[in-house]
Amino acid sequence: MLTDLNFYAVAIPAVALVGLSKGGLGGAFALIGVPLLAIAVPPMQAAAIFLPILLVMDAVALWAWRRHNNRATLYVMLPGAIIGIILGWATSTLVSPNAMRLVLGSISLIFALRYFIESYAARDGGEKPPAPERPVAGSFWGALAGYSSFVAHAGGPPFQVYTLPLKLDPKSYTGMSTRFFAILNAIKVIPYFALGELDSTNLTLSAVLLPVALVSTLIGAKVVHYMKPAIFYPLMYGMVLIAGAKLFYDGSTGLLGL
Template sequence: MPLDLTFFLAAIPAVILVGLSKGGFGGAFALMGVPILALVVDPLQAAAIFLPILIVMDIVALWAWRNDNDRRTLLILLPGGIVGIALGWATSAYVSPNVLKFVIAVSTILFAARYFYQAWWPHAGGEAPPLPHRPVRATLWGTLSGYASFVAHAGGPPFQIYVLPLKLDPRAYTGASVRFFALVNAIKLIPYFALGALDAENLVASATLFPVALVATMLGAWIIRNLKTEVFYPLTYGLALVTGLKLLWDSLA
């Protein structure tokens, strides 16, 4: 794989989009990264190149959001996330990523559409009140998030389906999200190394993109810190809807 102009013309925009997402700007941008990079390299190689970049982005995001978190949300979702990664490793040879993307896409589209219906449609009763934590649902969506993250790099929508209805403070939401996916990505390194996906060639390609990852992640964090709550949630639900449509397109295409 030559690291030529063609590679960087695809890789730099892809990393910028994922970096904005990792900084807290929503999962829709993150889903664009691997498909854009896959225009110039094999899709599996694109996913492998991105994992070390995601780790670097996670470190930056953890520093940027070091003072913001919702500890209970993180702790209630993390066990399911770990189980999901283990299931993904055990069944990756048997489950089609496209089937998983389709299921997540439909769930996310319905989830986001319900929010906009309640918020904007006349006589719909307005926005729903915040929901309490529900351990069974947290385990279900946490497991699906970990599984989707391992199999298809699409763990964001299941996380959002559980966490957004809690209506946390935007900073607490972003801090919990950053910590959850930082831990998920760190754990994913083990099976990725075991599967031989992180070879020297892919690691060199990842390293050349680290500076872009750093800048993009900090920019995403800065944008989110300056958003008001009344803007944050409609924007986040809107990006979730875009994410669902993107996953639906990928699964059907």
């Protein structure tokens, strides 16, 4: 596989998309990246190849966004997310990833469409004020983000359902989300080792694809640094809309066996 040009024709764009996402340009890119790589290799192997790359991307993104964070939101969501990962590990053989994708896709589509409808209705009446921090809601969406990140590699949409209405400064939002998913990915190393997926073949492929990941992550971070809120938030909601459609399609076709 190390010399298979067909593999790299799929793997390089897949890794570049996830790198742009890690840099701050929205979780939809990441949702497209992993299924794209799964065209060339089995889905579980695709996830295993991505995990070491994600960890390095996280390190680069953490450095790029080291001066930006929102501790209040991070502290509200992290405990639930960790519980969600543990529940995902414990029930991974009981819950269908396609069912999870279908539920997350439906939630994401409704969430994003509501934003665009409300934005259109309020275009002459001012913007909706930022939502306050809500510990119960943050814990719930954090747990769903952690659970779906483990079960279906789709933690971004539930994370954004809680965080986007807060209307944080784009830099604070991206720094906080970078820390959130870096912690989740680090925790996920344990079950991946337990499943035997981090073998020498997959780790070698990860290492070969790593330069693409690093460059694309830095590009994504550079773009977001200069992006104004008036552009950033419609783009993020647009990404949620795309991600929701992708999850809904994958989940429904998977359940129907199409």
